[in-house]
Amino acid sequence: MKFIKLISLSLITILQFSCNRQIFSTNGETIYKTGKNLKGEKMLDKKASRITIVNSCKTCHGKNGDAMQKVSIKFSYLSNRNNFTIPYTDSLLYRFLDNDIxxxxxxxxxxxxxxxxxxxxxxxxxxLKTL
Incomplete structure (x- = not known):
């Protein structure tokens, strides 16, 4: 009887964790919201980062990309000449991600x-262009 209860409890626990896993529509959304790509690879470089407690872009920038008071991560904001002397382009955003520039x-x-x-x-x- 104990064995059956143990098996049942184990199955319920496994199902609960499996069902809680969120699935996002794109790789980009997955990266933004989880900090991992669809392959499960972590995007944060903990060896190079001073702040290692963040999990994803969403951690600081929020669900809609505009949680930070000084700067939104929405591409419509980043690429707007009214917000930056040199607005972000695709290549400038890639440079930011690669080199923190x-x-x-x-x-x-x-x-x-x-x-x-x-x-x-x-x-x-x-x-980011959809936010």
């Missing part, structure tokens, strides 16, 4: 460094 060429020094392959960066940018 702002659109004007100065060091961002945010303390969070991401490691993404070209496709992951492209997918994330496409998602």
């Amino acid at each position: 702002k659109s004007d060429g100065t060091k961002a020094n945010i303390g969070v460094i991401w490691k993404m392959n070209d496709q992951d960066k492209k997918d994330l940018l496409e998602y």
Whole structure:
């Protein structure tokens, strides 16, 4: 009887954790909301980052990309000339992700460094354009 209860409890626990796993529509959305790509690879470079407690872009920037008071991560904001002397382009955003360099060429020094392959960066940018 104890064995059956143990098996039942184990199955319920496994099903509960499986059902709680969120599935997102794109790789970019997955990266933004979880910090991992669809393959499950973690995007945060903990060795290069000073701040290692973040899990994803959403951790700081929020569900809609505009939780930070000084800067939104929405691409419509980043690419707007009214917000930046040198607005972000696709390539400037990629440079930011790779080297922590702002659109004007100065060091961002945010303390969070991401490691993404070209496709992951492209997918994330496409998602940011939907926010």
